[in-house]
Amino acid sequence: xxxxxxxxxxxxxxxxxxxxxxxxxxxxxxxxxxxxxxxxxxxxxxxxxxx
Amino acid sequence: xxxxxxxxxxxxxxxxxxxxxxxxxxxxxxxxxxxxxxxxxxxxxxxxxxxxxxxxxxxxxxxxxxxxxxxxxxxxxxxxxxxxxxxxxxxxxxxxxxxxxxxxxxxxxxxxxxxxxxxxxxxxxxxxxxxxxxxxxxxxxxxxxxxxxxxxxxxxxxxxxxxxxxxxxxxxxxxxxxxxxxxxxxxxxxxxxxxxxxxxxxxxxxxxxxxxxxxxxxxxxxxxxxxxxxxxxxxxxxxxxxxxxxxxxxxxxxxxxxxxxxxxxxxxxxxxxxxxxxxxxxxxxxxxxxxxxxxxxxxxxxxxxxxxxxxxxxxxxxxxxxxxxxxxxxxxxxxxxxxxxxxxxxxxxxxxxxxxxxxxxxxxxxxxxxxxxxxxxxxxxxxxxxxxxxxxxxxxxxxxxxxxxxxxxxxxxxxxxxxxxxxxxxxxxxxxxxxxxxxxxxxxxxxxxxxxxxxxxxxxxxxxxxxxxxxxxxxxxxx
Ligand SMILES: Cc1cc2nc3c(=O)[nH]c(=O)nc-3n(C[C@H](O)[C@H](O)[C@H](O)COP(=O)(O)OP(=O)(O)OC[C@H]3O[C@@H](n4cnc5c(N)ncnc54)[C@H](O)[C@@H]3O)c2cc1C
Numbered sequence: 001x002x003x004x005x006x007x008x009x010x011x012x013x014x015x016x017x018x019x020x021x022x023x024x025x026x027x028x029x030x031x032x033x034x035x036x037x038x039x040x041x042x043x044x045x046x047x048x049x050x051x
Numbered sequence: 052x053x054x055x056x057x058x059x060x061x062x063x064x065x066x067x068x069x070x071x072x073x074x075x076x077x078x079x080x081x082x083x084x085x086x087x088x089x090x091x092x093x094x095x096x097x098x099x100x101x102x103x104x105x106x107x108x109x110x111x112x113x114x115x116x117x118x119x120x121x122x123x124x125x126x127x128x129x130x131x132x133x134x135x136x137x138x139x140x141x142x143x144x145x146x147x148x149x150x151x152x153x154x155x156x157x158x159x160x161x162x163x164x165x166x167x168x169x170x171x172x173x174x175x176x177x178x179x180x181x182x183x184x185x186x187x188x189x190x191x192x193x194x195x196x197x198x199x200x201x202x203x204x205x206x207x208x209x210x211x212x213x214x215x216x217x218x219x220x221x222x223x224x225x226x227x228x229x230x231x232x233x234x235x236x237x238x239x240x241x242x243x244x245x246x247x248x249x250x251x252x253x254x255x256x257x258x259x260x261x262x263x264x265x266x267x268x269x270x271x272x273x274x275x276x277x278x279x280x281x282x283x284x285x286x287x288x289x290x291x292x293x294x295x296x297x298x299x300x301x302x303x304x305x306x307x308x309x310x311x312x313x314x315x316x317x318x319x320x321x322x323x324x325x326x327x328x329x330x331x332x333x334x335x336x337x338x339x340x341x342x343x344x345x346x347x348x349x350x351x352x353x354x355x356x357x358x359x360x361x362x363x364x365x366x367x368x369x370x371x372x373x374x375x376x377x378x379x380x381x382x383x384x385x386x387x388x389x390x391x392x393x394x395x396x397x398x399x400x401x402x403x404x405x406x407x408x409x410x411x412x413x414x415x416x417x418x419x420x421x422x423x424x425x426x427x428x429x430x431x432x433x434x435x436x437x438x439x440x441x442x443x444x445x446x447x448x449x450x451x452x453x454x455x456x457x458x459x460x461x462x463x464x465x466x467x468x469x470x471x472x473x474x475x476x477x478x479x480x481x482x483x484x485x486x487x488x489x490x491x492x493x494x495x496x497x498x499x500x501x502x503x504x505x506x507x508x509x510x511x512x513x514x515x516x517x518x519x520x521x522x523x524x525x526x527x528x529x530x
Contacts, residue, residue: 044435
């Protein structure tokens with residue numbers, strides 16, 4: 001387990017965990033505008049930031 | 052001439068036409084203007100040349116409502132007033148601040164920014180300011196604004212020699228005006244307390260109250276109570292519509308390039324909304340101050356961003372190695388809604404050493420302000436994102452609607468309203484010339500006449516209004 005964590009980058013873990021709640025919200029939206037402003041966990045982002 | 056007490060002044064046989072109460076920025080500026088017009092004026096100053104605990108004690112009071120500073124630490128009671136410890140941040144109220152706004156009850160001034168603009172060159176001389184610069188649009192809805200961090204002129208230091216040499220101005224220290232007497236048309240005299248005892252009264256043709264944004268209301272409320280309405284005959288708004296600039300940390304920003312905006316010597320930049328944004332969102336004016344975040348703080352913000360936008364965070368990390376100055380805290384200060392319920396009252400239980408009731412300040416932030424804070428940060432965040440200038444994260448307590456933090460800046464020590472300017476006697480105390488409604492010879496100087504607070508620190512506008520009032524009175528008295 002420890003070895004596994006060491007070999008997977010922190011960023012990948014964080015991404016995998018943290019994107020879970022955000023993705024279902026965004027999935028299924030019709031051809032969304034990448035410049036659209038979205039608010040995720042207090043961050044004011046462009047939809048393209050979530051790629 | 053400067054006298055250390057009222058006895059010495061009386062012995063000098065100086066015959067003033069006007070009496071100014073208070074030697075802070077407002078009182079000193081008006082005195083200099085009257086002197087320039089050749090009008091002999093006496094400035095009665097409650098404190099002495101230096102700070103003293105005894106004098107400061109007269110300023111004690113209590114606040115009911117939201118947490119606020121001790122009223123004896125939010126101002127200074129000696130020659131020069133609160134200019135002895137102000138920070139010197141300067142900006143004139145925006146033109147839009149003077150305009151009535153349909154979505155803000157009781158907003159709008161009877162004068163516009165154009166009425167004080169002719170006095171701005173004087174203001175620059177008085178406050179030692181560089182040129183005022185126009186706003187720079189960031190978008191249709193946000194603008195970069197200039198906030199001058201001036202050398203913070205201490206009025207007593209800068210003008211003491213001039214006042215001392217003056218043949219037209221007599222500054223009388225240690226002379227507290229405990230109340231004004233009046234008959235509902237004119238003020239007939241000022242009751243004095245000097246060197247710890249009653250010092251009789253002074254009668255002159257004109258009185259100008261410049262005792263600060265809390266004390267102006269206190270003095271007039273007490274004078275009115277003692278004279279049964281003889282000093283402020285239309286007193287419905289007296290002490291009311293009191294305002295501050297609440298100031299809290301609103302979140303963080305990651306900036307694509309700190310050089311995208313003009314920053315000052317300590318890497319800070321200031322932003323405000325346009326009138327159309329305020330109208331669209333139905334919010335008040337506000338100022339966002341970008342404050343550079345120290346490096347460990349930057350790492351935390353990026354880790355947080357990685358949780359929601361990993362690519363954005365990776366990009367930011369790479370920027371970090373090129374430019375360490377790329378994250379900022381967002382401090383927000385905002386305009387308060389002018390509410391009659393935010394008011395100065397006289398204490399029923401506590402008086403100062405001269406027997407004058409102390410202040411009971413009733414002060415609460417409103418729902419409109421809470422919305423201004425949240426929508427303002429959203430607007431700023433969306434503006435930065437759309438322009439690819441950066442990304443903003445709004446603080447959790449704002450999003451969750453939690454109580455205001457109690458360990459932050461809280462407010463600006465800016466005391467506005469209480470004797471506001473207007474044409475309607477039910478919602479204002481002075482007219483567009485700062486003359487108390489219904490009184491022939493009573494005027495008010497200082498931010499207590501502000502109808503709305505805008506988001507700018509008040510003293511630049513106080514000084515401009517004082518120049519305007521001084522020149523106006525110079526003509527009135529000369530005729
Ligand atoms: C910590 C702090 C920082 C600040 N920073 C800024 C800033 O960066 N920018 C800004 O624009 N503003 C700032 N301010 C606010 C600024 O100090 C005030 O707006 C300004 O001093 C108000 O000027 P004034 O002449 O109306 O009143 P004051 O400066 O309060 O002067 C009133 C004078 O009247 C005297 N007095 C009071 N009662 C009586 C009486 N009954 N009889 C006779 N005399 C009396 C007092 O002793 C005092 O000298 C700050 C204030 C504080 C406390």
